[in-house]
Amino acid sequence: MSLAASFAEPQVAERVEVGLGARAYDILIGPGLLASAGERIAALGARTVGVVTDENVARLHLATVERSLAAAGLGFSTVTVPAGEPSKSFGRLSEVVDGLLAARIERGDVVLALGGGVVGDLAGFAAAILRRGVRCVQAPTSLLAQVDSSVGGKTGINSVRGKNLIGAFHQPSLVLADVDALDTLPPRELRAGYAEVVKYGLIDDPAFFAWLEARPRAAFEPGQDRIRAIATSCRAKAAVVARDEHETGDRALLNLGHTFGHALEADVAYDGARLIHGEGVAIGMAMAFRFSVSLGLCPPEDAARVERHLEAVGLPTSPKAIPGGVGSADVLFGHMQQDKKVSRGRLTFILARGIGRSFVAKDVDPAAALAFLKRELA
Numbered sequence: 001m002s003l004a005a006s007f008a009e010p011q012v013a014e015r016v017e018v019g020l021g022a023r024a025y026d027i028l029i030g031p032g033l034l035a036s037a038g039e040r041i042a043a044l045g046a047r048t049v050g051v052v053t054d055e056n057v058a059r060l061h062l063a064t065v066e067r068s069l070a071a072a073g074l075g076f077s078t079v080t081v082p083a084g085e086p087s088k089s090f091g092r093l094s095e096v097v098d099g100l101l102a103a104r105i106e107r108g109d110v111v112l113a114l115g116g117g118v119v120g121d122l123a124g125f126a127a128a129i130l131r132r133g134v135r136c137v138q139a140p141t142s143l144l145a146q147v148d149s150s151v152g153g154k155t156g157i158n159s160v161r162g163k164n165l166i167g168a169f170h171q172p173s174l175v176l177a178d179v180d181a182l183d184t185l186p187p188r189e190l191r192a193g194y195a196e197v198v199k200y201g202l203i204d205d206p207a208f209f210a211w212l213e214a215r216p217r218a219a220f221e222p223g224q225d226r227i228r229a230i231a232t233s234c235r236a237k238a239a240v241v242a243r244d245e246h247e248t249g250d251r252a253l254l255n256l257g258h259t260f261g262h263a264l265e266a267d268v269a270y271d272g273a274r275l276i277h278g279e280g281v282a283i284g285m286a287m288a289f290r291f292s293v294s295l296g297l298c299p300p301e302d303a304a305r306v307e308r309h310l311e312a313v314g315l316p317t318s319p320k321a322i323p324g325g326v327g328s329a330d331v332l333f334g335h336m337q338q339d340k341k342v343s344r345g346r347l348t349f350i351l352a353r354g355i356g357r358s359f360v361a362k363d364v365d366p367a368a369a370l371a372f373l374k375r376e377l378a
């Protein structure tokens with residue numbers, strides 16, 4: 001067999017288990033895996049598959065998946081939504097659920113989320129509420145979705161009052177991360193997804209952060225380093241999810257950068273031309289480190305190192321980098337009050353004592369946070 005032909009074969013390069021007892025599932029990572037979707041879903045015992053995807057991904061990757069489902073003898077029906085964050089809405093959710101019901105997706109069947117994090121969150125939530133719960137298989141096609149959103153079962157949509165405020169925990173039955181799909185991902189999206197890769201290093205893995213610093217192209221080019229970066233990220237997330245599925249404790253660490261980032265996304269009204277999720281996370285992580293420095297918790301050199309690495313790959317690190325600017329500190333602070341980590345009316349922050357030394361802080365003085373926001377926007 002020629003090398004080209006052998007590369008066309010689906011390969012599981014890495015397998016990561018999310019250890020949730022009877023609900024444990026695999027994350028399979030490797031080239032060509034979309035072409036194996038049919039046989040893998042058939043092995044779950046489904047008869048019909050409700051595919052949910054977006055317009056970009058449908059154009060590029062849906063035919064491969066549909067061929068694979070047909071070859072495995074599965075019935076299928078596809079619902080396609082517009083690409084982008086505004087699809088995480090009640091309107092689109094209603095369309096998706098209606099499409100799945102029209103296709104008579106039964107409780108024993110499978111909803112297949114084929115796309116980035118928007119499709120994953122939307123389709124995952126549709127699966128959670130359809131007939132009170134249908135299994136979901138995640139086939140993430142963006143870097144962000146492969147390293148983060150397809151894993152861990154957080155699903156949902158946005159509200160005009162804030163990001164991801166309506167949703168459910170609904171773990172997938174399988175995650176199929178086909179690294180070949182990343183070949184068609186636009187560079188800006190690849191960069192944004194990389195912010196969530198860096199996040200795992202910053203939370204509790206300084207060696208991974210140093211590995212990424214030494215190989216700033218690792219996740220950006222096909223090959224073993226990219227697969228290693230994805231698998232390391234998935235292992236980190238799987239470990240946190242296995243010990244705190246419903247975020248009653250240290251799953252909140254996965255929110256590093258998100259208290260600020262989500263407020264920025266809400267502030268631009270989810271306008272992807274100005275800010276996409278991963279960019280918000282990059283800015284938010286840099287802010288979390290600067291805030292930690294200002295509170296005397298983190299050495300300034302570590303915050304500078306974080307900024308340097310994010311900027312080296314072309315990610316923004318300041319809210320001032322957002323085209324068109326953002327609202328006042330008071331407006332951003334208002335968005336932050338809707339954060340899901342708010343408890344008894346108080347904000348929870350993910351702060352850092354250094355790279356790889358993040359922690360959950362529930363006792364931050366709100367006046368200090370507001371003063372920090374004012375300095376950030378001055």
Ligand SMILES: NC(=O)c1ccc[n+]([C@@H]2O[C@H](COP(=O)([O-])OP(=O)(O)OC[C@H]3O[C@@H](n4cnc5c(N)ncnc54)[C@H](O)[C@@H]3O)[C@@H](O)[C@H]2O)c1
Binds near residue numbers: 085117141181184278
């Ligand atoms: N549930 C979670 O745990 C979790 C974790 C992180 C992020 N998220 C959510 O994920 C969303 C962001 O996900 P995202 O960055 O993947 O955004 P996205 O789903 O909007 O995808 C990014 C863009 O890339 C396109 N695209 C996706 N795969 C492609 C491919 N292979 N080739 C060409 N184009 C492709 C999409 O059509 C879209 O235009 C946000 O809504 C965020 O809140 C959820």
Ligand SMILES: O=C(O)C(=O)C[C@@H](O)[C@H](O)[C@H](O)COP(=O)(O)O
Binds near residue numbers: 152154164196340
């Ligand atoms: O899985 C988690 O837990 C995360 O926090 C991962 C984040 O990257 C992701 O953006 C998540 O959707 C944010 O969660 P939220 O509860 O703040 O909406």
Ligand SMILES: [Zn+2]
Binds near residue numbers: 148258277
């Ligand atoms: Zn995120």
